[in-house]
Amino acid sequence: MTEKLLPKPSPNNKTVNEYxxxxxxxxxxxxxxxxPGGWVIRTMGRVGAxxxxxxxxxxxxxxxxxxxxxxxxxxxxxxxGKIRKRI
Numbered sequence: 382m383t384e385k386l387l388p389k390p391s392p393n394n395k396t397v398n399e400y401x402x403x404x405x406x407x408x409x410x411x412x413x414x415x416x417p418g419g420w421v422i423r424t425m426g427r428v429g430a431x432x433x434x435x436x437x438x439x440x441x442x443x444x445x446x447x448x449x450x451x452x453x454x455x456x457x458x459x460x461x462g463k464i465r466k467r468i
Contacts (some may be wrong), residue, residue: 409453
């Protein structure tokens with residue numbers, strides 16, 4: 382999916398290469414969000430969540446693990462949906 386939406390990297394175009402890297406990095410980001418019955422982790426570009434956690438703390442801990450392996454950031458959203466913090 383991503384390959385079709387992004388311009389192809391070019392050795393001659395530094396701006397395009399930086400843009401592609403930034404978008405690819407952003408697509409790996411882990412988002413911790415409130416969900417009926419608990420908290421979930423969502424990844425940009427994917428539908429749904431794989432697991433529901435009973436506490437925000439548990440979800441953040443798991444999101445940190447996933448982000449570390451993917452080289453990504455974690456965004457924690459409040460119950461209102463707004464981003465509260467970036468880890």
